[in-house]
Amino acid sequence: MRHWPLRSRLAVWTAFLLTVELIIFGLASGWIVYQEQLEAFREIKGQPNSPIIIRKEASELLVDLASAYITALPVGALVAAFGVWWITRKALQPLQDVAGAAEQIHVRALSQRLPQPSVDDEIGRLVHVLNDTFDRLERSFAQATRFSSDASHELKTPLTIMRGEIESALRAQGGNPQVEILLDGLLEQTQRLSAVVENLLFLSRADARALSVKQNIVDFSMLCHDLLDDAEVLALRHRIVTRSEISPDINVKGDESYLRRVLLNLLDNAVKYNVEKGIISISLAISGSLALFRISNTGMEIPKEQEDRIFERFYRADPSRSSETVGSGLGLSICREIVLAHGGQIWFERPEQGWTAFAFTLPTAGTSARDALSRAPGAPVQKQK
């Protein structure tokens, strides 16, 4: 009964209570009639009428009464149930309207409000409270969005100036290697800082639910092949071996540049936290209606008690290595936000001793005609724009 709508539950309960009430009323009135008959019988004791006949009359009356009750009971209960069902429909209609209107208010239309009913009853109060909540929600949402855009401007302007000045100094310097190394180092750090700022702003937009994710058909298998190319190159330096198993023609719906970012972040981790002559294994497969990507690597294990924290911002698996390994500690949180924004799931796995793995799923999309064309035999693999 728990899953029935409120109206049906009220109607059933009313019918039930009414039935119980009628039964009690019937039993009580039956009892009273019976007692009265008995009394009448005592009064007329010794009169010509036989008490047996009177008794019989009394019980006949009772039977009549009982049958009348039994017929009336379900009818009464039904009428009451229907009545309640009908009345509550009238009473709950304003609530239905409120729920319908509230559904229309979401992130993209936060400025809308519920129509305030003319009567100031319980529903009126509810609408008032809800509208207040939406006001607060809109304000904090606007604040978060404005913060990220103000912070963008305030942080990026000096970075733009620094970068521009360093680049023009690099061009103007007269081939002095010391100055050049210095300026190159500065440029490198400026770019690193820009990357951190970009990542932080990305996360603050994600928190404000203000990420704009394109909904294109993306050839995910192709993205994985590109990734594999990069993996082979990056792995070379540490003599890491790469393995792969990528199912062809898996398309997903989403934003190509965001998805590339997830893949590069995960690859970057798999290389950084690997060991000399280690292994990186990349796989892409279909699992039901989902595309399942997995990247595993040999290397340092993440302690069990820290497993829950790896997607946290600025988290680093091993604090002692932070000076050695470059990175802001934001990579995995960004991956998580992007995957979630695409309607997928991302998680950490420990396949066996000495291995760590990250896996994520994305809902698949059908093959588009454009994709089929661009992969016609002989044509070079095209970059989707």
Added chain:
Amino acid sequence: MRILVVEDERKIATFIQKGLKESGFVVDIVHRGDEALEIIEENHFDAVVLDIMLPGRDGLSVLRILRQRSNAVPVIILTARGEVSEKVEGLDLGADDYLAKPFSIDELTARVRALTRRNTGENLVRYRVADLTLDLATRIVRRGNRRIDLTTREFSLLECLMRAPGRVFTRTQLCERVWEYHFDPESNLVDVYIQRLRRKIDDGETTKLIQTVRGTGYKIEEIR
């Protein structure tokens, strides 16, 4: 070629001016949106570099009014927000290109050059260095008559180099453009891809086009 730079941050305006001047453009600067509108109406410019956040009148509204008055001067928008929605809005309003801050001055110069070329009817979608051509529309690369098959990454890397022939790109710059990701600067990603490009483009040719600039990075140029 005369370019108008509309940017309220004076330092940014100055180095944009410097960079564009080095590439042979004549550059005017204004710091306010309303002034920009007046100046563009009264003068001829080959392109406008337009910041979005401006005092007086914001960049998007300047652009809207220009297009309403059917002024078709090529416009590159600069923005600090890097928000896709803003980019889409700008392009919808009739901007010809878009660049997010912080940008590299080389990138801006290359784009301004591309825009002004487009306006003079030159073929924008094909880059050429010596006998090497790269066609952006068909994604076909040729060295002389030889057709070269490139992977996605190799193509983007070559495109980046060919957009500004003779200009030196650092490894970080190339990484940023091609991968849009900030890799460990120690990583040899760029070097390996450059090696692959060299194998495909320069092997067996008498003139080598891809040059290593020791300690700095790479450039593409025909050295005679």
